[in-house]
Amino acid sequence: MMNSTKAGPVIGVVCCKKSLEGYGIQSVNEFYLHAIKQFGANPVLFPSGSTAEEIKQLIGLVDGVLLTGSHSNVAPARYGAEHDEPKKDEGRDALSFALIDTCIKENVPILGICRGFQEMNVALGGSLHPKVHEVEGFNDHRESPLNDMVLKYSPAHPVNISDNGIFADWLAPLDNIEVNSLHGQGVNQLAPGLTVEAVAPDGLIEAFSLQAHPFFIGVQWHPEWQATENHFSRILFDQFMISASKRRSLHDGN
Numbered sequence: 001m002m003n004s005t006k007a008g009p010v011i012g013v014v015c016c017k018k019s020l021e022g023y024g025i026q027s028v029n030e031f032y033l034h035a036i037k038q039f040g041a042n043p044v045l046f047p048s049g050s051t052a053e054e055i056k057q058l059i060g061l062v063d064g065v066l067l068t069g070s071h072s073n074v075a076p077a078r079y080g081a082e083h084d085e086p087k088k089d090e091g092r093d094a095l096s097f098a099l100i101d102t103c104i105k106e107n108v109p110i111l112g113i114c115r116g117f118q119e120m121n122v123a124l125g126g127s128l129h130p131k132v133h134e135v136e137g138f139n140d141h142r143e144s145p146l147n148d149m150v151l152k153y154s155p156a157h158p159v160n161i162s163d164n165g166i167f168a169d170w171l172a173p174l175d176n177i178e179v180n181s182l183h184g185q186g187v188n189q190l191a192p193g194l195t196v197e198a199v200a201p202d203g204l205i206e207a208f209s210l211q212a213h214p215f216f217i218g219v220q221w222h223p224e225w226q227a228t229e230n231h232f233s234r235i236l237f238d239q240f241m242i243s244a245s246k247r248r249s250l251h252d253g254n
């Protein structure tokens, strides 16, 4: 774990658009910001609905990007589906998809969590199951409905670590870990070029990477929850920050 935020990398964090007392607000779950700071980096918020020109300027200010989870869902039309989606946030979609494209083109480290993981898959040409729990053979991956964060984020199932991925190197000799689970949607078709890093017992893909990229990783679970207390989460955020720090050194001409 890195131990200072003073000279740490800067991580751009996507916001979601919500409404509060009739006002449009930009929102982010603080768990993500806490995790970024715990691992020695500084978060800056990227507003949902930013234009392509604004995003180009924003990406030049940061050393990495974090695509957060959210209760909203990726617009079905983005992956060729036609069902009704009551929980859309199309400004968030536009922001995340533009960031994913730019991070690939410019080799900017990017970590996708839950909705962010799903956005990565769709942005690269994959698709989603809108309701995993209604698909024959898959389990219910949704969180506890009780208003108890410890319960919501408690370990829910193991994931098997692929033996040809980055995670296998990080975790050896472990070949499975326990993860939390707070999602109703999930990967249907995996996008071309992505390497599966972890799979749930029911066969649902739970993590992937773009191995040709310095750091392009998506996980369906929530490593930001009590990140310093979890073996894999510590590795994941450390590796993310190492990659972001390398970009910062390039920024600073070191």
Ligand SMILES: N[C@@H](CCC(=O)NCCCC(=O)O)C(=O)O
Binding pocket: 029, 068, 069, 070, 071, 072, 073, 113, 114, 115, 116, 182, 183, 184, 185, 186
């Ligand atoms: N809406 C998607 C993704 C679910 C998700 O990101 N849940 C986390 C919500 C809490 C947070 O991190 O802000 C789905 O249902 O699959």
